[in-house]
Amino acid sequence: MAKSYTLGEVSQHNHRHDCWLVIGGKVYDVTKFLEDHPGGDEVLLSATGKDATDDFEDIGHSSTAKAMLDEFYVGDIDSASIPTKYKYKPPKQPHYNQDKTAEFVIKILQFLVPLVILGVAFGVRFYTKAT
Ligand code: HEM
Numbered sequence: 001m002a003k004s005y006t007l008g009e010v011s012q013h014n015h016r017h018d019c020w021l022v023i024g025g026k027v028y029d030v031t032k033f034l035e036d037h038p039g040g041d042e043v044l045l046s047a048t049g050k051d052a053t054d055d056f057e058d059i060g061h062s063s064t065a066k067a068m069l070d071e072f073y074v075g076d077i078d079s080a081s082i083p084t085k086y087k088y089k090p091p092k093q094p095h096y097n098q099d100k101t102a103e104f105v106i107k108i109l110q111f112l113v114p115l116v117i118l119g120v121a122f123g124v125r126f127y128t129k130a131t
Pocket of ligand 1: 021028030037038039040043044047052055056059060061062064065066068069
């Protein structure tokens, strides 16, 4: 059975003379490949100490590059040791007009105010006639 390493163990191998990467749940010792990597050694060194799967995939490595992985395989990663990625959850959209009370009051007022004015007008007219 393949040896299982924790991310902490793999992270120790982050030097030019001892460089391990975690890609797709597997651990690769790429020390000998550092100088030959077409993308340079710096990118490989900076991809140590973490799950480099996304880094590896984002480049769009060729199938030749993927086939090369086997050569460097040393074991599997203990997935429990990899911090779970925080999934971005978009904040909930505020529900506009959730509280319809204000809207309702305005509608009532729009209806009532002209009525009141009309009432006052009639009242004034009635009283002025009476006197
Ligand atoms: C064991 C792991 C890796 C292997 C075997 C590998 C292999 C290769 C190969 C063969 C190429 C030439 C282009 C191709 O065939 O796709 C390449 C290019 C490249 N790789 Fe990797 N790579 C590995 C890991 C990584 C990682 C982890 C990164 C990023 C952090 C990376 C970044 C790049 C970049 C930037 C290029 C150059 C692309 C370009 O100039 O077009 N590689 N790699």
